[in-house]
Amino acid sequence: xxxxxxxxxxxxxxxxxxxxxxxxxxxxxxxxxxxxxxxxxxxxxxxxxxxxxxxxxxxxxxxxxxxxxxxxxxxxxxxxxxxxxxxxxxxxxxxxxxxxxxxxxxxxxxxxxxxxxxxxxxxxxxxxxxxxxxxxxxxxxxxxxxxxxxxxxxxxxxxxxxxxxxxxxxxxxxxxxxxxxxxxxxxxxxxxxxxxxxxxxxxxxxxxxxxxxxxxxxxxxxxxxxxxxxxxxxxxxxxxxxxxxxxxxxxxxxxxxxxxxxxxxxxxxxxxxxxxxxxx
Amino acid sequence: xxxxxxxxxxxxxxxxxxxxxxxxxxxxxxxxxxxxxxxxxxxxxxxxxxxxxxxxxxxxxxxxxxxxxxxxxxxxxxxxxxxxxxxxxxxxxxxxxxxxxxxxxxxxxxxxxxxxxxxxxxxxxxxxxxxxxxxxxxxxxxxxxxxxxxxxxxxxxxxxxxxxxxxxxxxxxxxxxxxxxxx
Numbered sequence: 001x002x003x004x005x006x007x008x009x010x011x012x013x014x015x016x017x018x019x020x021x022x023x024x025x026x027x028x029x030x031x032x033x034x035x036x037x038x039x040x041x042x043x044x045x046x047x048x049x050x051x052x053x054x055x056x057x058x059x060x061x062x063x064x065x066x067x068x069x070x071x072x073x074x075x076x077x078x079x080x081x082x083x084x085x086x087x088x089x090x091x092x093x094x095x096x097x098x099x100x101x102x103x104x105x106x107x108x109x110x111x112x113x114x115x116x117x118x119x120x121x122x123x124x125x126x127x128x129x130x131x132x133x134x135x136x137x138x139x140x141x142x143x144x145x146x147x148x149x150x151x152x153x154x155x156x157x158x159x160x161x162x163x164x165x166x167x168x169x170x171x172x173x174x175x176x177x178x179x180x181x182x183x184x185x186x187x188x189x190x191x192x193x194x195x196x197x198x199x200x201x202x203x204x205x206x207x208x209x210x211x212x213x214x215x216x217x218x219x220x221x222x223x224x225x226x227x228x229x230x231x232x233x234x235x236x237x238x239x240x241x242x243x244x245x246x247x248x249x250x251x252x253x254x255x256x257x258x259x260x261x262x263x264x265x266x267x268x269x270x271x272x273x274x275x276x277x278x279x280x
Numbered sequence: 281x282x283x284x285x286x287x288x289x290x291x292x293x294x295x296x297x298x299x300x301x302x303x304x305x306x307x308x309x310x311x312x313x314x315x316x317x318x319x320x321x322x323x324x325x326x327x328x329x330x331x332x333x334x335x336x337x338x339x340x341x342x343x344x345x346x347x348x349x350x351x352x353x354x355x356x357x358x359x360x361x362x363x364x365x366x367x368x369x370x371x372x373x374x375x376x377x378x379x380x381x382x383x384x385x386x387x388x389x390x391x392x393x394x395x396x397x398x399x400x401x402x403x404x405x406x407x408x409x410x411x412x413x414x415x416x417x418x419x420x421x422x423x424x425x426x427x428x429x430x431x432x433x434x435x436x437x438x439x440x441x442x443x444x445x446x447x448x449x450x451x452x453x454x455x456x457x458x459x460x461x462x463x
Contacts, residue, residue, distance in 0.1 A: 240382075
């Protein structure tokens with residue numbers, strides 16, 4: 001048994017909210033640099049150059065990369081040997097978000113009620129996904145999600161007969177509809193299988209994976225490659241203003257599902273795809 | 281083509297711009313996004329006056345992050361314009377000449393742009409830090425209680441935008457994508 005004071009969780013979440021909003025993660029930098037080398041459209045290239053300059057300014061002047069500093073999505077894997085003390089874990093996470101967004105000059109983009117729409121003024125609550133795992137460590141991923149791209153995300157409840165072609169068409173349709181709205185070049189997270197909610201969470205998890213990582217399953221790896229190629233043939237390009245770099249990565253996760261179903265979740269993210277992971 | 285224009289924008293300047301032009305804007309523009317548009321729309325329905333004059337003005341669909349000490353504004357990139365589509369035609373009919381945002385617009389908005397000789401610009405989505413540096417002054421002029429969604433009067437210098445829909449109804453998103461489509 002290992003005891004962790006929840007204040008440590010708060011402190012880390014606070015720092016991670018600020019870090020994710022000012023610094024591009026190394027994996028995203030790698031796929032972004034590839035796009036810079038490969039873009040064929042002169043206007044597309046100019047936009048990528050400006051996005052690169054934007055990233056430099058964000059770092060050096062501590063101005064958030066994007067004004068939409070997102071709703072804080074937190075994945076937390078808790079080793080079952082861990083005991084938390086000094087308060088509720090959920091409160092500690094939300095306190096970290098509150099401190100990060102208030103003290104870090106991040107935008108407060110959360111409303112208390114979806115219809116009444118009064119701002120909570122501290123960007124809480126976070127969206128928290130818990131997982132209980134082996135061991136005595138806590139792995140936290142903070143992925144602040146902007147809604148320009150979130151709004152273009154989809155869930156399709158396909159039929160088993162639709163098969164892999166149905167999955168491809170669903171992903172391509174979602175990307176085509178997103179077009180310039182999702183701040184391309186985008187990252188596409190796909191969850192196949194599970195249930196209605198499981199496929200959506202997998203799609204979000206796929207975004208938080210290293211952007212240039214590959215699936216362990218051979219057909220899924222091929223699917224990731226094929227979808228990326230097909231998306232980049234659409235011509236949407238940087239800023240949606242035409243070009244060969246529409247997506248930087250496509251990451252796919254799968255899970256067992258029901259004999260009657262083929263759920264597909266598609267979560268779209270912009271070229272920043274903020275995510276920071278720490279192990280405590 | 282690269283062009284420099286002054287804001288508020290003259291009728292002649294608005295009509296001279298063509299989809300695909302790269303434009304640097306200098307002058308006064310206003311911010312408004314979802315909640316401010318909803319309030320302005322409701323004011324119009326009740327025959328109340330709007331808090332800002334639309335005539336020849338440009339509205340930037342943007343809600344900034346908070347400014348650090350000594351700076352006029354925080355990160356300040358465009359938000360998705362289509363969420364304002366319901367409200368934009370009434371404002372265009374009142375003389376609004378330009379909108380800055382990102383993403384697609386509805387047919388109704390395109391028609392109102394053509395009808396009024398206006399223009400829809402895109403700023404680069406996700407370039408909030410870079411665009412922040414082109415904003416020299418910022419002042420909340422209405423709906424202060426809306427926080428980031430309040431209406432702000434901005435003074436911008438060489439604010440970089442691209443003409444997406446021009447006064448003839450040409451749409452850069454449609455033409456540019458065709459050029460690189462290899463499906």
